[in-house]
Amino acid sequence: MNLRIRKKYLFYVLLLVSSVLGAVSASLDGVISHLYIENSWVFGMAVMVAGIPVTLTIAGVLSLPWRGRSLGARVDPSFRRLRMLRRHELGYHVLAGLGNTVVTLSHFYLVSVFVDPSTVLPFFQVVILYLLVAESLSEKDAPTLAEIESSVIVTFGAIMAAMSLTGSLNVEALLVIFLVMNPAWVVLAVYQRKLKHLVVDDRPNDAVNIRTWNVLFTAGMITVAVYLYRPAFFHQALATVGDTFPWLAATMAVIFFSYILYIRALGIGKASITQAVKASTIIFSIPLSLALSGVLDFSFSASPTLLAFKLMGITLVILGVSSFALTEVKAYVFINARPGYRMAELLDEVWRIRGVASVSALAGEYDMMAKIRIRTLGKGYERIIRRLEAIPAVEEFNWQSILKEWEEI
Amino acid sequence: MVIKAYIMILVYVGKLEEVLSKLRGIDNIESIAVTAGDYDVIAKVAVESLEELMETTDRIQMVGNIKRTTTTVIEKEIAV
Numbered sequence: 021m022n023l024r025i026r027k028k029y030l031f032y033v034l035l036l037v038s039s040v041l042g043a044v045s046a047s048l049d050g051v052i053s054h055l056y057i058e059n060s061w062v063f064g065m066a067v068m069v070a071g072i073p074v075t076l077t078i079a080g081v082l083s084l085p086w087r088g089r090s091l092g093a094r095v096d097p098s099f100r101r102l103r104m105l106r107r108h109e110l111g112y113h114v115l116a117g118l119g120n121t122v123v124t125l126s127h128f129y130l131v132s133v134f135v136d137p138s139t140v141l142p143f144f145q146v147v148i149l150y151l152l153v154a155e156s157l158s159e160k161d162a163p164t165l166a167e168i169e170s171s172v173i174v175t176f177g178a179i180m181a182a183m184s185l186t187g188s189l190n191v192e193a194l195l196v197i198f199l200v201m202n203p204a205w206v207v208l209a210v211y212q213r214k215l216k217h218l219v220v221d222d223r224p225n226d227a228v229n230i231r232t233w234n235v236l237f238t239a240g241m242i243t244v245a246v247y248l249y250r251p252a253f254f255h256q257a258l259a260t261v262g263d264t265f266p267w268l269a270a271t272m273a274v275i276f277f278s279y280i281l282y283i284r285a286l287g288i289g290k291a292s293i294t295q296a297v298k299a300s301t302i303i304f305s306i307p308l309s310l311a312l313s314g315v316l317d318f319s320f321s322a323s324p325t326l327l328a329f330k331l332m333g334i335t336l337v338i339l340g341v342s343s344f345a346l347t348e349v350k351a352y353v354f355i356n357a358r359p360g361y362r363m364a365e366l367l368d369e370v371w372r373i374r375g376v377a378s379v380s381a382l383a384g385e386y387d388m389m390a391k392i393r394i395r396t397l398g399k400g401y402e403r404i405i406r407r408l409e410a411i412p413a414v415e416e417f418n419w420q421s422i423l424k425e426w427e428e429i
Numbered sequence: 430m431v432i433k434a435y436i437m438i439l440v441y442v443g444k445l446e447e448v449l450s451k452l453r454g455i456d457n458i459e460s461i462a463v464t465a466g467d468y469d470v471i472a473k474v475a476v477e478s479l480e481e482l483m484e485t486t487d488r489i490q491m492v493g494n495i496k497r498t499t500t501t502v503i504e505k506e507i508a509v
Contacts, residue, residue: 209461222431351473364505371507378508382435384501389435391508420466425458428454 034285035297041278043304048271053131056264060128063245065257068239070268079232092228096284098228112211117237119208127134127199133193143197145178145299147205151292166395170340171296176338178299209291216287227283297341303334349397350422355388361413433503438470444494451492457485
């Protein structure tokens with residue numbers, strides 16, 4: 021019998037695999053930047069030139085049918101085949117592409133400054149704090165104290181794990197990280213998440229098409245940016261692609277799968293939590309950095325102090341991620357409405373309660389059911405029960421705590 | 430058109446694990462939740478027609494050790 025129902029931990033599995041692939045890709049970028057293309061603008065342009073055929077080829081292969089479904093459906097069950105962009109996706113794709121353009125150019129700038137991936141990656145993690153702020157501004161997704169705690173633990177842990185006493189930081193690089201790259205990453209994450217939540221052709225949008233179109237938009241925008249900045253870099257990039265194609269293709273292929281899994285996870289969880297779990301990239305980048313330091317001439321210090329720092333950082337990341345995974349309370353609340361009230365209004369009113377993940381109007385014994393997702397049971401009383409009791413249209417309700425759940429995602 | 434429904438299930442005492450493992454193999458089930466309250470298990474199903482909903486409910490009832498099922502069709506759903 022085919023076991024189609026998978027456990028909720030899929031969210032974490034997706035992100036951990038995505039993190040491993042992200043670390044591999046960052047290491048490849050370090051090698052390319054160190055050995056072949058030092059100029060970050062040329063690198064950004066060249067990787068996109070190589071990225072288009074690589075991305076389209078992979079997406080094309082994933083569109084091939086295999087045993088009744090497309091190959092890509094194994095990576096994202098919503099995927100059927102590579103398709104044209106739908107009009108309602110366009111705006112989000114432009115913004116996600118813009119975010120990715122800025123992230124890509126800043127990333128290659130940082131790689132060219134630092135080379136060692138374990139020094140570059142931690143700065144990406146600070147973006148979690150930006151996302152938490154962004155989510156606090158939108159009422160529906162406001163983070164709870166437990167989420168802020170775990171996010172801060174993971175962020176600081178990631179920074180500690182990646183601490184290097186040998187590298188030097190320059191002010192310009194730090195400004196790029198905090199004022200340019202991280203805000204752009206927030207734009208990319210938020211709009212990729214919105215894209216994943218769109219319904220296209222009566223089914224949820226799929227990560228393969230989102231990533232493919234994101235690469236195409238980004239490539240276009242990077243071409244314009246590089247050409248406007250220095251036409252010479254554009255020509256230099258085209259000339260370099262021939263020699264370095266295998267390396268560029270490898271990093272783009274690896275990052276393609278890393279993104280697909282990340283986008284799928286974005287469709288399941290909040291952007292800040294998705295990002296926090298992805299901070300585990302740091303842990304995976306440490307062994308890769310060690311391996312690279314043997315090949316390239318940057319030193320990976322193995323002093324006891326530094327190793328102690330790294331160990332503490334890794335412990336914090338693992339603790340933070342586990343507490344995200346384990347501190348969640350879910351429940352179904354069945355609601356009966358009082359006669360004389362409009363169902364559509366009640367549906368909206370229940371939906372506006374923070375912590376309500378979905379609400380359904382039902383035909384049968386109950387009129388409505390809300391699915392609750394909160395961090396603590398105490399919040400269930402403060403946030404849900406008290407609010408429900410205050411709605412005049414609610415006659416009675418029945419709370420069913422979820423003890424264990426399997427979902428097909 | 431996709432029709433979604435919640436199927437609330439009561440299970441005979443001591444048979445929950447066995448019922449769950451069988452439910453996880455049934456097609457068209459989107460999620461299965463073990464709950465504490467009036468019901469033991471709540472399954473959410475997505476089917477193409479009412480005929481298919483009946484077949485899915487049938488398959489659930491055929492796994493054995495199920496005391497009662499209550500099916501409620503979703504008329505409208507708002508989700509994150």
